Amino acid sequence: MTSPLEQKKIKIAGPSVVTANRTWDGIVVYRTAAKSWSADLSEAAIVRNSDEAKALLAESVADDVGAIGPYIAPVQVGADGKIEPGNLREQIRQTGVTIGQPAQV
Amino acid sequence: MYAYDEIDRTLVNERVSEFRDQVKRRLSGELTEDEFKILRLQNGVYLQLHAYMFRVAIPYGTLASNQLRALAHVARKYDRGYGHFTTRQNIQFNWIKLAELPDALADLAEVGIHAMQTSGNNMRNVTSDQWAGVAPGEIEDPRIWSELIRQHTTLHPEFSFLPRKFKIAITASDHDRAAIKIHDIGLKLIKNEKGETGFEVLVGGGLGRTPFIGKTIKHFVHGRDILSYIEAILRVYNQYGRRDNIYKARIKILVHELGIEKFSREVEDEWQHIRNSSLQIDDEVIEDIRSRFTYPNYEKLPHMPDELRQAAADADFEAWRKNSVSPHKVQGYSIVTISLKPIGAPPGDATAEQMDALADLADKYSFGEIRVGHEQNLVLPHVAKRDLPALWKALDKLGLATPNVNLITDIIACPGLDYCSLANARSIPIAQELTRRFANHELANLIGRLHINISGCINACGHHHVGHIGILGVEKNGEEVYQITIGGRADEGAALGNLIGPGVKFDEVADVIEDVVEAYLALRERPEELFIDTVKRLGVEPFKERVYATR
Numbered sequence: 001m002t003s004p005l006e007q008k009k010i011k012i013a014g015p016s017v018v019t020a021n022r023t024w025d026g027i028v029v030y031r032t033a034a035k036s037w038s039a040d041l042s043e044a045a046i047v048r049n050s051d052e053a054k055a056l057l058a059e060s061v062a063d064d065v066g067a068i069g070p071y072i073a074p075v076q077v078g079a080d081g082k083i084e085p086g087n088l089r090e091q092i093r094q095t096g097v098t099i100g101q102p103a104q105v
Numbered sequence: 106m107y108a109y110d111e112i113d114r115t116l117v118n119e120r121v122s123e124f125r126d127q128v129k130r131r132l133s134g135e136l137t138e139d140e141f142k143i144l145r146l147q148n149g150v151y152l153q154l155h156a157y158m159f160r161v162a163i164p165y166g167t168l169a170s171n172q173l174r175a176l177a178h179v180a181r182k183y184d185r186g187y188g189h190f191t192t193r194q195n196i197q198f199n200w201i202k203l204a205e206l207p208d209a210l211a212d213l214a215e216v217g218i219h220a221m222q223t224s225g226n227n228m229r230n231v232t233s234d235q236w237a238g239v240a241p242g243e244i245e246d247p248r249i250w251s252e253l254i255r256q257h258t259t260l261h262p263e264f265s266f267l268p269r270k271f272k273i274a275i276t277a278s279d280h281d282r283a284a285i286k287i288h289d290i291g292l293k294l295i296k297n298e299k300g301e302t303g304f305e306v307l308v309g310g311g312l313g314r315t316p317f318i319g320k321t322i323k324h325f326v327h328g329r330d331i332l333s334y335i336e337a338i339l340r341v342y343n344q345y346g347r348r349d350n351i352y353k354a355r356i357k358i359l360v361h362e363l364g365i366e367k368f369s370r371e372v373e374d375e376w377q378h379i380r381n382s383s384l385q386i387d388d389e390v391i392e393d394i395r396s397r398f399t400y401p402n403y404e405k406l407p408h409m410p411d412e413l414r415q416a417a418a419d420a421d422f423e424a425w426r427k428n429s430v431s432p433h434k435v436q437g438y439s440i441v442t443i444s445l446k447p448i449g450a451p452p453g454d455a456t457a458e459q460m461d462a463l464a465d466l467a468d469k470y471s472f473g474e475i476r477v478g479h480e481q482n483l484v485l486p487h488v489a490k491r492d493l494p495a496l497w498k499a500l501d502k503l504g505l506a507t508p509n510v511n512l513i514t515d516i517i518a519c520p521g522l523d524y525c526s527l528a529n530a531r532s533i534p535i536a537q538e539l540t541r542r543f544a545n546h547e548l549a550n551l552i553g554r555l556h557i558n559i560s561g562c563i564n565a566c567g568h569h570h571v572g573h574i575g576i577l578g579v580e581k582n583g584e585e586v587y588q589i590t591i592g593g594r595a596d597e598g599a600a601l602g603n604l605i606g607p608g609v610k611f612d613e614v615a616d617v618i619e620d621v622v623e624a625y626l627a628l629r630e631r632p633e634e635l636f637i638d639t640v641k642r643l644g645v646e647p648f649k650e651r652v653y654a655t656r
Contacts (some may be wrong), residue, residue, distance in 0.1 A: 021152055024202065025156070025202035026157040026201070064137050064138055068152060069138075069152060088583075088585065092154060097523040097533075
């Protein structure tokens with residue numbers, strides 16, 4: 001897997017979002033159509049071709065104070081419009097670790 | 106314990122103030138992320154999948170009880186109530202907020218802890234034997250020399266922008282618990298024929314994408330010359346090390362490409378220029394550092410106290426004692442390894458409550474001192490044998506008396522894809538499943554010493570190349586796939602493992618490891634023949650046949 005931070009060529013194979021980590025606390029956020037960031041994937045702006053992806057990423061990169069390390073990540077959009085992460089990495093970023101944390105063991 | 110002086114305290118406090126200002130400027134937008142990144146990395150702050158990760162230095166793996174309490178405090182106040190001890194004797198917190206980091210650093214600074222040079226392309230935390238100063242047969246306490254190097258290299262301007270990160274490990278025992286052969290520089294403390302203290306110096310070891318076992322560059326460097334010799338190595342590296350390709354920037358690549366003979370000639374030439382300079386260490390300097398290490402006022406105690414004799418009737422206590430208690434250089438005392446590998450739990454993690462309780466136990470039973478080992482376990486280095494039964498009961502209540510040190514469930518694992526932005530595959534769930542498969546203590550004892558090391562990517566933070574069984578997670582067509590090696594080891598006989606065959610899927614890993622272990626049990630000549638020795642005797646093929654015959 002290419003490090004998302006080194007993502008240079010923008011090619012997308014399906015619906016995608018721009019995701020990053022919020023600067024002040026580091027939590028996972030998604031770029032919204034309203035040109036802001038949200039921790040809720042359902043509020044993410046969906047892009048469906050390279051030009052759209054490039055534009056959304058450029059806008060996200062420009063907001064350096066709001067979030068860091070933006071990159072394009074695949075998603076799946078269900079028939080009901082529900083957005084789900086497109087791979088394991090993004091699923092873990094969205095839903096958290098797949099293991100019990102020690103305090104919970 | 107080492108007592109920091111006013112210079113150290115000033116340095117640490119000034120660093121906190123400096124970083125507080127940098128964070129403030131970053132959050133206001135005055136600094137861009139590109140400008141800030143190198144600054145945060147120099148203070149141990151990474152960005153991981155879910156949050157910032159904060160790596161705190163534990164120099165040569167030695168902690169005082171009040172420092173462990175401070176780490177517990179950080180876990181509780183600024184994180185999610187736990188920390189992760191790493192293979193380089195540091196601790197990481199996974200959920201830190203950037204805005205709160207200066208406060209966390211300030212709280213740690215109160216007890217002399219910092220995060221300087223725990224990341225970035227500089228000299229990292231100098232690691233050492235977790236039994237330093239108490240191991241029988243040790244030449245002398247290697248932490249004295251670790252501290253010397255720490256002082257010399259902390260914020261050293263010439264070594265703050267190296268081609269890549271640089272790691273040094275030191276041991277003073279024949280049995281290498283510090284894994285010196287997989288470090289950029291490995292130092293083995295020895296005596297020459299005149300009885301003078303010095304070092305065998307190894308260079309160019311390392312794991313990652315291109316693993317190498319370190320090579321001896323000089324068989325004896327006198328202690329007074331060790332700083333100048335290390336500096337000569339670093340200067341050659343700084344001059345010739347590649348900066349154009351991150352994957353070829355470590356010193357191991359330079360040593361490999363130049364060859365050890367040419368590399369050592371370059372070092373020797375450089376050394377002659379600086380050997381008789383201010384880098385030559387006066388005996389007084391070493392004595393000053395030595396004097397700042399305090400050692401317990403040991404009592405004269407019997408070899409076999411009544412408390413220990415009586416407790417021997419308890420099978421559970423005996424299982425723990427035989428597994429986790431080791432001989433101490435002082436009669437009547439023991440070294441106790443505390444497994445941070447409970448069955449089913451993430452390797453190396455400890456909760457704030459456990460850290461606080463361990464600090465109390467260290468005060469009560471170990472002169473207030475705790476060590477961290479590269480195997481991601483903790484050590485109480487000075488426990489009176491008479492106290493072992495009481496200590497065991499207390500540890501058991503904390504869930505910290507699993508008698509699996511050096512056994513198959515004592516797994517080294519990196520954070521993997523559950524936390525790490527570089528990872529391709531998960532490590533911790535694999536470790537958890539393996540500990541459940543081999544949870545039976547009798548089975549684990551029957552198998553004997555066997556180290557499983559797991560990494561979630563080729564960067565090898567889980568030291569998979571040198572695991573007796575190594576497991577490397579990769580990503581293939583969107584799926585987690587695991588490559589399995591056998592025959593690696595990280596001790597004085599360090600070796601890289603060999604692949605046993607094609608990678609296997611996440612759900613199959615534990616089955617494959619069970620097959621490897623079953624093959625070993627069938628193939629070993631006698632119960633005392635360790636897994637690693639059977640592999641050395643027979644090679645990979647018999648294991649490969651067993652594992653892949655039905656797959």
